[in-house]
Amino acid sequence: MVISFINMKGGVGKTTTVVELATILVKEHNKSVLIIDMDPQTNATFSLMGIEEWEKIKDNATIADVLGMNNGFSSRDKEYDINKAIVKNVCKINGLDLIPSHIELTFLDLDLSGQPGREIILENRLKKCLTDYDFILIDCPPNLTLAPQNALVVSDFIVVPVVPEFFPSIGLPLLVNRIEQLKKRLPNCVVEILGVVFTKVKRTTNNHTERMDSVRKTCEELGIETFQTVIPDTVRISEAATLNKPAFIVNPNSDGVTSYKSFANELILLLEEVEKE
Ligand SMILES: Nc1ncnc2c1ncn2[C@@H]1O[C@H](COP(=O)(O)OP(=O)(O)OP(=O)(O)O)[C@@H](O)[C@H]1O
Numbered sequence: 001m002v003i004s005f006i007n008m009k010g011g012v013g014k015t016t017t018v019v020e021l022a023t024i025l026v027k028e029h030n031k032s033v034l035i036i037d038m039d040p041q042t043n044a045t046f047s048l049m050g051i052e053e054w055e056k057i058k059d060n061a062t063i064a065d066v067l068g069m070n071n072g073f074s075s076r077d078k079e080y081d082i083n084k085a086i087v088k089n090v091c092k093i094n095g096l097d098l099i100p101s102h103i104e105l106t107f108l109d110l111d112l113s114g115q116p117g118r119e120i121i122l123e124n125r126l127k128k129c130l131t132d133y134d135f136i137l138i139d140c141p142p143n144l145t146l147a148p149q150n151a152l153v154v155s156d157f158i159v160v161p162v163v164p165e166f167f168p169s170i171g172l173p174l175l176v177n178r179i180e181q182l183k184k185r186l187p188n189c190v191v192e193i194l195g196v197v198f199t200k201v202k203r204t205t206n207n208h209t210e211r212m213d214s215v216r217k218t219c220e221e222l223g224i225e226t227f228q229t230v231i232p233d234t235v236r237i238s239e240a241a242t243l244n245k246p247a248f249i250v251n252p253n254s255d256g257v258t259s260y261k262s263f264a265n266e267l268i269l270l271l272e273e274v275e276k277e
């Protein structure tokens, strides 16, 4: 099962959701999980490893290499083995693997412009390790450039983290529309939106409650599920990333982590339902 976490809006908790969900799937559900950090901001990478560790692999074993950037590896080089870029048991979590990112990924679109098949590089590379994992979770940047396009082509589903503020009612239809366009252009791409999850929710703010209602309505109109579980805005979540560890490890009993656990349960149930259909 490959799931991309995407929203064209930045700072909505995509990376946090990927890191916490992955950790919970491994630690509480005994799943094997690969996180792919598709964002040149490298936030998922540094939520799980320190800079010293990253320095050792940055020149030849990141998603940039997988996608054919960096020293000497052409994306047409069918030989690049994706396994070279997988950090096993990252953050000492047995069963959690990571393909780290690199800031150089910013230039992917420039480097590969005009190259045929540039949206299916990840798909080709991933064949080598697809069956090694129960879940592959892809952390996407806040845009739909070439890297996230590569992610969408290999994904079964998309989860859209949303902060209940003004933007989503406009942004969601736009995202849906863009994904439909992409699917028409790339026949291999069969990705579906699994659902919207509300993140960074300020429970005491009436405005957030109202916005959630309005986003739920938009989702209903678009035929998109919204997860019942709501992730609260809490410092216990944000402080973990600065320690290069998931909040699940740093603050296991916090509100935020408990919410992410029930989100994981809900996601597993929803996937089972969808698979039956
Ligand atoms: N539930 C939460 N409560 C408090 N802070 C949070 C929560 N979730 C995420 N944050 C913080 O909000 C910021 C943005 O979160 P995150 O990096 O996960 O968003 P993102 O959507 O991946 O952003 P980008 O689009 O830049 O990749 C981070 O500093 C993160 O620690």
Ligand SMILES: [Mg+2]
Residues within 6 Å of the ligand: 014, 015, 016, 039, 043, 044, 139, 140, 141
């Ligand atoms: Mg992010």
